[in-house]
Amino acid sequence: MTLENEQLINKSYFETFLSETETAHPIRVLGEAYLEEQKNEMYDLSYIRYAQGEVYFHNKDYEAAIFKWENIANELEPWAKKNIADSYFELGLLSAAEDIYTNIQTDSNTLAVEVSLQLFALYIEREKFDQAYKVINKAISLNPDYPNVTALARSFYEERQDWSSATLLAVNEMTRTESINWFNHLHRYVEQGYTKSFSPDYFYSALTTVYKVDQQHFEQLTSALWHSYRNQDNYLLWVKTINELFLNIDVNTNESWKEISALYQETYFELTDGRHLINELHEVLPLVLENWLKVTNKEDALFASASVLAWNELFPSSVEVNSARNAQKVILQAKHDQNSLEHSLQLFDSITKWTEKNKLEIGYKTNWWMNQLTEFRMNSYLITGFVGSEKSGFINSVLGEKLVDDSTLVVLSDDDTVEMNEISTFGSRQISNISEYQEQAAQNGTTGFLNLKRPCIFLNEIESTLINTPEFTGMSNEQNETYEYLPLADGVLFVLDANDPFTDKERQVLLKMKEKSPNVPIHFLLNKLDSIYNEADAIRVAQDTRTRIRSYFPDAQVLPYSLSHPVSQQLNNLTNFFKSNFQVLSHQDKNISKILFLIRITLTNLLKKRVQMESSLIDSIKWNEDILVRLNGFHHGLGDLESDKIKVVTDSYRRIKTEMKDDLTKSIPKMLKDCSELIKEDSDFTQLHVELNEKMNDKVQRYVGHELIPEAYRALSAWIEMSNEELAHSQHYLDEMSETFNGLYQHEKLKLVCDFKVLDDWRRDINRMTSRVQVEKENILLRTNPAQFLLKSAGRLFGSLSQNKSMLYNQYKKYVEHENYEDVTEAIVNKFFLQFDMFEKALESDITIFFKEPFHQLNKIITETQTEIEESQQSLKKMKTNPEAYYDPIKLFELKLQQYEFMVKAKKATVYSESRV
Structure with a gap:
């Protein structure tokens, strides 16, 4: 910036008008200069006026300053306008100041x-923050090196908590x-989480710059960004970004990259924890592994190099050739990890959790x-042989x-207690003896074995368990369980x-065992020497056997053993034989190999289960669809049965009621006429009409109570028994159908119980209807019809005259005998049978209640079956359309398994190499 x-x-x-020795006030000096300039023939007062304006401004005479600056017409005019705006700013006339500022036109970068x-x-004071953003950004674009411009901008962004703008400014200025x-x-913004919204690749240039400046700061910023993107949606993009960065920078392997190496190791574990599919990782993980190996110190590179080799083993040619070769060299030079056991157990735990989440079982x-x-003190020796x-x-x-015995797989261990348990895929079950186990195994089949615990001096001495496999x-011996348990043994006897x-067959089996598990030592027990006639023959056979064995198994030893001699005489030799001939490795080292073997078997079984799951789903859908057809057919049949029982029961009742009605309808007129x-x-x-009316009602009441009701009770009781038989037949049918379906389900899933309480309700109602019967009195001869009116009137008028009684007698008798009594009969019948009619109307509802629970249970099972079919179909569709959701986690588990196996092999190779030296 110029002076x-x-x-x-x-x-x-204005100081340009003052001399160094000037003592007069600048106003006086400039006033004299103004007067002196006017004396010139061609004068220009603009410079002096500009200077005078400055002096007035400094002395807060803003109006005078404005007056002076308004009359500037030379190259200082843009500055004068800016100064006028400054004056308005100081006067608090912000709007006027803004208008002037925004209208200044200049080519001067400084003035702009x-x-x-x-x-x-001004905008900050007026709280016009959008405009403030624009002008500060403009200032930065004009000259970012201008004093305090970027500092003001950063403070403004931070005060506004605009971390996006603050981050952009920091990245641009750092670069x-x-x-x-x-x-x-x-670095502060990243650590405080303000940069997560930025795409990770935005920081590529900033990281490149800081790497050139200082490696320590580079690691700090890289680490902060790495942690900030962890568990974010754009984490993979960050990994891609950092991968590209490390591919394009020269990494000095002599320098320490511990933090970056640790971050790459964490990322490897995160990417292979099952949350990502392999097609996502193919683009990312090989470079992660290559860069991890690049930044890892060779002494600590066991994990990285084993990971590179494992990935390249599972996905050939996916890792750059030189990186794969470097990994092969590095793994033998690396410091061997002491947490291999912990890593192996963590892998098994991860598999277990994944299986539980996916409703599988190990x-x-x-x-x-x-x-x-995990009980490291114990060795396991497999005992086998031919029949x-x-x-x-x-x-x-x-x-x-x-x-x-010779046919049962038994794991024998020394223990203070005596206990025998069956160990199977489904759990542990205590049993009393081998015969019990063999009987159930013959009936149900088994893939388990027996675990026999008991005190045993020999097993205690050699601190071991024995695995006794079938002979x-x-x-064909291909399926013999010896091969399955061989990798779990520390040696074979x-x-x-x-x-x-x-024999030749024994040799073939032994060679196959050696081929399958080359690191498991095999030694021999020469049994039944007591069957050989003399000691010389025994020595000869033993020596000849050793010679033939060592042609194939040079390191194998042979121990003669006699079943006829007391074990106490042979126990010491047997103990020494095991202790001296079977190599005693670190319990941790040997068990890691076994754990890894179990994990590999587990993964193999999980792959098989995937096929079984799909097949099982197809079978389940087919079976459920078939059962659903049967259930729906049964449902329709039950509906027909219900309708049939409603018809049979109600028709039977209706017949009884109709017979009763007919009987009463016929009997009432006759009874009344007989009166x-x-x-x-x-x-x-x-009063005859009154007396007759009373006696007619009594006669009807007696008939109903003594004849009709007893007969009705007998008929309805028989109807109850008939209904009971009909409904019991229905229950029997349902029981047979339940048994049929439960046979298909192979457990008691269907239990259809009808509600026989309705029969109790019917009995109660019939007892109520047929006990304490009281026929409501009917107005028989007290009606107001013309015939009765005339008859009753005549009785009242002439009844007291004896000469008229004969005439009244004949008229009354004729009326009673010839009246049809239809209305009376209908009224009596309707009133009496009202409760019987109501009972009949409820029968259909009652029978529906009788079948309600079976229908409910059947509908429930039909719904469950339909739901199960739909869920199975959805699961099957998901399995077929998205197989990687199942296979990819298993593949990644296999990756880690392969990695740990490489680490174990590398350690063995190193130990062997050191022993050779």
């Missing part, structure tokens, strides 16, 4: 920046100036073995009791029959 610009900015241009800064201050100060600001048997392997070797005889002699036979030791016998010539005809 002139500094004077214009600071309003000190100054105007922007003044407007920035432009390579200033550590801006690095510190950016199986109790596998978990049991895993628990056994006739008396393998079980040898084991029983050691145990001191006949407990095992090999002369037929192969029992030979001294009468025919080391004519009650009319006598000497009757009191004035």
Whole structure:
């Protein structure tokens, strides 16, 4: 910035008119200069007026300053306008100041920046923050090196909590100036989480810049960004960004990159924890591994190099060739990780949690073995041999009791208690003896084994468990369980029959065992020497057997054993044989290999289960669809049964009720007509109609109570029994159908129980309807119809006259005998049968209640079956359309397994190499 610009900015241009020795006030000096300039023929007062305006401004005479600056017509005019705006600003006339600032036109970069800064201050004061953003950004674009411009902008952004703008400014300035100060600001923003909204690749240039400036600051910023993007949606993009960065920078392997190496290791674990599909990782993970190996110190590169090799093993050619070769070299030079066991157990735990989340099961048997392997003090030796070797005889002699046979897989261990348990995929079950286990195994099949615990001096001495596998036979031995349990053993004791030791078939089996588990040592027990006639023959057979064995197994030892001799005489030799011949490795090292084997078996089984799951779903859908057809058919049949029972029961009841109605309808008129016998010539005809009416009602009541109701009770009781038989037949039908369906379900899923309480309700209602019957009295002869009116009137008028009684007698008798009584009969019948009619109307509803619970249960099971079909179809569709959701996690588990296996192999190779040296 020139001196002139500094004077214009600071309003000190007037000092150019003052001499160094000047003592007079600037106003006087400039006034005299003004008068002196006017004396010139061609004068220009603009410079002096500009200077006078500055002096007035400094002395807060803003109006005088404005007056002076309004009359500037030279190159200082833009500055004068800016100064006028400054004056209005100081006077608080912000609107006027803004108008002037925004109308200044200038080619001066300095003046433009100054105007922007003044407007920035003005807009903040007026709380016009959008305009403030624009002018401060303009100032930065004009000259970011202008004093305090970027500092003002940063403070403004931070005060406004505009971390996006603050971050952009910090990145741009750090990249432009390579200033550590801006690095510190950016690092602070990242650590406080203000940069998460930025795409990770935005920071590429900033990281490149800081790497050139200082590696320590580079690691700090990289680490902060790495942590900020973790668990974010754009985490993979960050990993891609950092991968690209490390591909394009020269990494000095002599420098320490511990923090970056640790971050790459964490990222490897995060990316392979099952949340990402393999097609996502193919683009990212190979570079993660290559860069991880690049920044890792060779001594600590075991994990990185093993990971590179494992990925390249599973996905050939996905890792750059030189990186794969480098990993092969580095893994042998790396410091061996002491947490291999912990990593292996964590992997198994991850698999377990994944299976639980996906409704799968690893199986109790596998978990049991895993628990056994964590007891590091114990060795496991597999005892096997061919039929006739008396393998079980040898084991029983050691145990001191006949407990095992040649056909059952038994794991024997020393314990203070005596206990026998069946260990299977489904759990543990205590049993009393081997026979019980064999019987159930023959009936149900089993993939388990027996775990026999008991005190045993020999097992205690050698601190071991024995795995007794079924004997090999002369037929195909491919499926013998020895092969399954061989990798879990620390050694094999192969029992030979001294009468025919080391046959061709035995040799073939042994070579196959060696091929499958080359690191498991095999030694031999020459059994049944007591069957050989003399000691010389025994020595000869033993020596000959050793010679033939060592042609194939040079390191194998042979121990002669006699079942006829007391075990106490042979126990010391047997103990020494195991201790001296079976290599004693670190319990942790040998168990890691076994754990990894179990994990590999588990993953293999999980892959098989995926096929089984799909097949099971298809079978389940087919079976449920078939059962649904049957259930719907049964449902329709039950509906027909219900309708049939409603018809049978109601029709039967209706017939009884109709018969009762017909009987009463016929009997009432006859009974009433028969009442004519009650009319006598000497009757009191004035009250006869009343007396007859009473007696007619009594007669009807007696008939109903003594004849109709008893007969109705008998008929309805028979109807109840008939209904009971009909409904019981329905229940029997439902029981048969339930049994049929439960046979299909193979458990009691369907239990259809009808509500026989309705029969109790019917009995109660019938007892109520047929007990304490009271027929409501009917107005029979007290009606107001013309015939009765005339008859009753005549009785009252002439009844007291004896000569008229004969006439009244005949009229009454004729009326009673010839009246049809239809209305009376209908009224009596309707009233009496009202409760019987109501009972009939409720029958259909009652029978529906009888079948309600079976319908409810059947509808429930139909709905459950439909839901199960739909869920299975959805699961099957998901499995077929998205198989990677299942296979990819297993593949990533396999990746880690492969990695740990490489680490174990590398350690063994190093140990072997050191032992050679």
